[in-house]
Amino acid sequence: MPSLTVQEKERSLRRYKMERDHFASLLEAVLPIPGEEFELYARQLEILLDSKAVIVDCVENDKPFIGGYFCNAPELFSAMDLPWFMVMETPFLASSEPYVLQEIDNTAQMGLGTDLCTAIRLPIYYISEGLMPVPTAALGLLYPCDGAPMLHQVMQHNKNWKNVPLYSCDPPYTSDERAVNYFADELKRMAEFLEKHTGATLEIDRLRTACEESNAAYRWWQEYNELRRNVPSPHGWSPGGSMAFAMAQCFKVGDPRSTAWFEQLYRCAENRVKAGKGASDAPGWKERIRLFWFDILPMGWLPQFMPWLEEEWGAVLVMDMFGNYPYTLIDTTNEDTIFHDLAKRNLLDAPMIRQARGTADNFSNDIRRTVKDYKIDCVIWPGHMGHKDGSAASGIMRQTCRELGVPFLQIGLDLFDPRYTSVDEVKDKVSEFFSAMGLG
Amino acid sequence: MAAFDECIFELIAQLGTLKERNAAQVQELYAPGAPADLVEGLGVRIGAGANPGIILRGDTSVELGNPEVGSCSALLWTDDLSLVVDGRITVIGPDVPESVGQSLPLAQVVLVAGSGLDHGDHEALQQSAHVSDQVEGYMAKSTSEFVWARVSHEAVAQGIDFAILGRALLYLVKTSVAKVSAAEVVFVTASREDVDAVATLVRQARVIGARIVTDNWRERGFDLDCDFDCSSCSDEEICDDIRDVLVATHAKSRSG
Numbered sequence: 001m002p003s004l005t006v007q008e009k010e011r012s013l014r015r016y017k018m019e020r021d022h023f024a025s026l027l028e029a030v031l032p033i034p035g036e037e038f039e040l041y042a043r044q045l046e047i048l049l050d051s052k053a054v055i056v057d058c059v060e061n062d063k064p065f066i067g068g069y070f071c072n073a074p075e076l077f078s079a080m081d082l083p084w085f086m087v088m089e090t091p092f093l094a095s096s097e098p099y100v101l102q103e104i105d106n107t108a109q110m111g112l113g114t115d116l117c118t119a120i121r122l123p124i125y126y127i128s129e130g131l132m133p134v135p136t137a138a139l140g141l142l143y144p145c146d147g148a149p150m151l152h153q154v155m156q157h158n159k160n161w162k163n164v165p166l167y168s169c170d171p172p173y174t175s176d177e178r179a180v181n182y183f184a185d186e187l188k189r190m191a192e193f194l195e196k197h198t199g200a201t202l203e204i205d206r207l208r209t210a211c212e213e214s215n216a217a218y219r220w221w222q223e224y225n226e227l228r229r230n231v232p233s234p235h236g237w238s239p240g241g242s243m244a245f246a247m248a249q250c251f252k253v254g255d256p257r258s259t260a261w262f263e264q265l266y267r268c269a270e271n272r273v274k275a276g277k278g279a280s281d282a283p284g285w286k287e288r289i290r291l292f293w294f295d296i297l298p299m300g301w302l303p304q305f306m307p308w309l310e311e312e313w314g315a316v317l318v319m320d321m322f323g324n325y326p327y328t329l330i331d332t333t334n335e336d337t338i339f340h341d342l343a344k345r346n347l348l349d350a351p352m353i354r355q356a357r358g359t360a361d362n363f364s365n366d367i368r369r370t371v372k373d374y375k376i377d378c379v380i381w382p383g384h385m386g387h388k389d390g391s392a393a394s395g396i397m398r399q400t401c402r403e404l405g406v407p408f409l410q411i412g413l414d415l416f417d418p419r420y421t422s423v424d425e426v427k428d429k430v431s432e433f434f435s436a437m438g439l440g
Numbered sequence: 441m442a443a444f445d446e447c448i449f450e451l452i453a454q455l456g457t458l459k460e461r462n463a464a465q466v467q468e469l470y471a472p473g474a475p476a477d478l479v480e481g482l483g484v485r486i487g488a489g490a491n492p493g494i495i496l497r498g499d500t501s502v503e504l505g506n507p508e509v510g511s512c513s514a515l516l517w518t519d520d521l522s523l524v525v526d527g528r529i530t531v532i533g534p535d536v537p538e539s540v541g542q543s544l545p546l547a548q549v550v551l552v553a554g555s556g557l558d559h560g561d562h563e564a565l566q567q568s569a570h571v572s573d574q575v576e577g578y579m580a581k582s583t584s585e586f587v588w589a590r591v592s593h594e595a596v597a598q599g600i601d602f603a604i605l606g607r608a609l610l611y612l613v614k615t616s617v618a619k620v621s622a623a624e625v626v627f628v629t630a631s632r633e634d635v636d637a638v639a640t641l642v643r644q645a646r647v648i649g650a651r652i653v654t655d656n657w658r659e660r661g662f663d664l665d666c667d668f669d670c671s672s673c674s675d676e677e678i679c680d681d682i683r684d685v686l687v688a689t690h691a692k693s694r695s696g
Contacts, residue, residue: 223497227494368567368570373572396662
C-alpha cells in the first residue's frame, strides 16, 4: 500500500471530491424532472456517485483499490470485489467544468507539449500535483496510442506513486486467434498481479457470474442499438452511446444495476420508436440529417455543440465510436473460454482500441457497416488533436465514404478543450459542410 | 487458382458430411439465373428500402444466427465456374416456416463465380451480401462478423423461407457485381456443432480476405498495415541498449 501523510491523502482527494460534488449537484437538479430519460440520467449519476464514494472510503481508510482503464477487462475487478477508478476519467466525465481549462493551462506550464492528447495531459498533471487518489496497484494501457505510456512513466517516477506496482498487458499487433490467446494469457497474468498486490482473490465462479451479468447488460445494449436504426432515431447524442459505453465498461461492470439501467434504456427507446418520436420533443422538430460522429463525443464543449446540431440543423448523432456495438458475448463455459472472450472484447472490440490498434481496415469496415445499417447521411471524423493514429487513417476513411457516396468531414479540434478550435469555428465548418453537401 | 478455391473445396467436402449427418433435413433448390427472374413472385419485396423500419422483438417470428446459439457467414468467390452451381440453394436443417418462435443457429455461405473476378472485386462482393434493409420482413442486425437476423410474423405469414432468402441473396450479389455469372447459397441451421464446423472454414477465409483487402488498399495508395517490427529494424540493438538503461535507471530510482 502507498504510504501517504494525512495531508497528502486529503490533497489527493480534493479534486476527486470536487467532481463528486459536481455530479451530486447534477443529480439534485435531475431528480425532480419528470420523464423516462431523466430517470436514466439519475440512475447513472447515482451509480457514478456510489463508485466515487467507494474510492473516497478506500483512500480514507486504507482499503485496497486500483487505478485502471476501461479495456482492462473490468469484469475481473468486479469478480475480485476490487474497487477501481479510471485514471483518465476526468476528461471524460467533467471536462466541461470551467476549472478544467485552468488545469489544461497548468499542464502547459509544467512543460507538457500542447500536441499531447489533453486526455493524457490532464492525468499527468493531477498525478504530478498530488491531485489524484493513489491506488494500491495500477494497470497501464500500452494501446492504442503512444501517449498513454508517458502517463505510466509519470506514475513510476512520481514520489507518491513510485511504489505503486504497475502492470500493463502487452497487446499483440495482429488480430487473429493467436493474438487473442496471447492477450488472454496477459489478462491471466494481470489477475495474478492484482491478487498479489491487493490481497483480493479471483474465483472462477465469481468471474463467471460477473461475465454472465455483463452479458445480460450487453444483450440489452445490442438490442438498444438496433432501435437507433429506426428513422427517426429515438435518441441522439444523449442519452445513449457514450452513456451506454460508460455503463458497460466503466461503472458497475457485471452488476445487476448496470443490467437494469440498460433494460430501462431499451424500454425508453422502444417506447419512442412505437410512438414515432425522434431524438427531440421540441414542437415542430424533425430529424433531417443522420450523423455518424466517428470518435469520442466532444466532452469539453458538449453542451455548446450537440444540442445546437439537433436544434439548428435537425442533425441527429445516430451513432458514434463509443456507442458502436461490435461485441460478442463472453462464453462462460470454463476459465479458458472466459479469458479468451474477455481478451477479444478488450483487445479487438473496445472503442478506439478497435480502430487504432493493428491494421486500419476497422476504420473502413465500421464506416461501411454503420452507414448502411443506420442509414447515415454523413460521417464526421472530428480529427481530435490527440488521435494522430486516426488522422493517419483519415485518407482511408475519406476514400471509404467516397465509395459509399456519403459526405465525409474532417475538422481538426480538441475534444476536451474548446480553445483549440473554437466551438463557433466548428459550427461554421459543420454548417458549411451540411450546406455544401445539400444536407440541410 | 483463385484465393478462396481451397476454402471452397473444403466447404464442399464439409457440406457432404453435414448432408449425410442431417439426411432427413436437406433441401436442394434451384433458382432461375437471371436477376429479374430471381425476385419474380416472391411475395416479399427485395431491394433498397424494402424493409424500411426495424423489426422489434415482439414482432419477431424466427431469429436466425444469434451468436449464442451459433452463427457465421462468408462470401467465397472464384474465377473457376465449375466450382459453383448457379442458382442452387442448399438448406441443411430446419427451415423458417417450421421454426416459428425459435432461435435457429445459422451458417450462411454465398459462393460466387465469374471468369473475370479478381482481387479488385473482393470488397464489392463482400458488401453485396450485406442485406441491411433490402429484404421485406427480414432485419439483419448490425453485426460485423456474422449474420444475426430477425424474420417478422408478417413475412412468415407471407411465406418467407430459405428459398426466398436465398433468391434475395443471389439477386443482391448478381445485381451488385456485374462480373458474377454464377452464384449459390448454403444455409446450415441443423445444430450449433454443424454451424461451428462451417465457422472454422469461415475463419480461414477471413484471414485470406484480410490479406486481399490490405493489398487492395496498398494499390490505392494506402498502407493498412505496419510492415516493420523490431526484428526487421536496423536500430534494434540501440533500442535494446536504451531499454536496459531504462530498466537500470528505474531500479535505481525505486531503491533510492
